[in-house]
Structure formats: structure tokens, C-alpha cells
Amino acid sequence: MTVPLYQAKAEFFRMLGHPVRIRVLELLQDGPRPVRELLADIAIEPSSLSQQLAVLRRYGIVTSRREGSSVVYELAGGEVAELLRTARRILTDLIAGQNELLAELREAETSSR
Structure with a gap:
């Protein structure tokens, strides 16, 4: 099977x-x-x-x-190294997106005071 x-x-x-x-x-x-x-x-x-x-x-x-x-x-093989590099790029993008969201949240909190 x-x-x-x-x-x-x-x-x-x-x-x-x-x-x-x-x-x-x-x-x-x-x-x-x-x-x-x-x-x-x-x-x-x-x-x-x-x-x-x-x-x-x-x-x-x-x-x-x-x-x-x-x-x-x-x-x-080299494919595993490429997979790790791809994972690093994905994580970098995710963290960058989280940092942008955090900055927006902080800005919204500051402007609401």
C-alpha cells in the first residue's frame, strides 16, 4: 500500500x-x-x-x-541545504511582517491616548 x-x-x-x-x-x-x-x-x-x-x-x-x-x-544532497535556506527566507519574511504589525499596534496605542 x-x-x-x-x-x-x-x-x-x-x-x-x-x-x-x-x-x-x-x-x-x-x-x-x-x-x-x-x-x-x-x-x-x-x-x-x-x-x-x-x-x-x-x-x-x-x-x-x-x-x-x-x-x-x-x-x-544539496536539496536539504536549499530547503534550509528557503525556511530561513520564510522565517525572515514572517518576522518582518510581525515587526510591522507590532509597530502598527504601538502606533495605534500611542495615538489613542
């Missing part, structure tokens, strides 16, 4: 819906990183990072390879 596209999309976004996973993906936009660097930048327990990396690997969002005693992770 196949899953409807909207359900697959919802599951994909649910998979992305964890702050550590998003932070890992942001860090990997700059290129491959060993786990020790990810741990230093994210500052969480190794077991927690391992769990989140496993989820990203399972969905095929990141790949890993062993280099000596280190495991290095990288984005599986």
Missing part, C-alpha cells in the same frame, strides 16, 4: 522537527564534519547526537563514512 504524498510530506517535516537535527543540517551545509566537531558545536550528550544522526541517516538526509577513528557526516 502506498502512502499519499501529503502524508509522506508530513512525515518528512516531522522528521525535520527536532532542533538538534536542524542544527546538524545547518552545520553540515558548510561541508562534511566529524562527529567530534558536531558534538563540540551542539553541546549535547554523545548518545543524544547519535540518536538524531541515526534518524537523519535512516531518512537518507545525511551520509556517513569512517575516516580512521572518526565518523564523518555530510548532507546527502
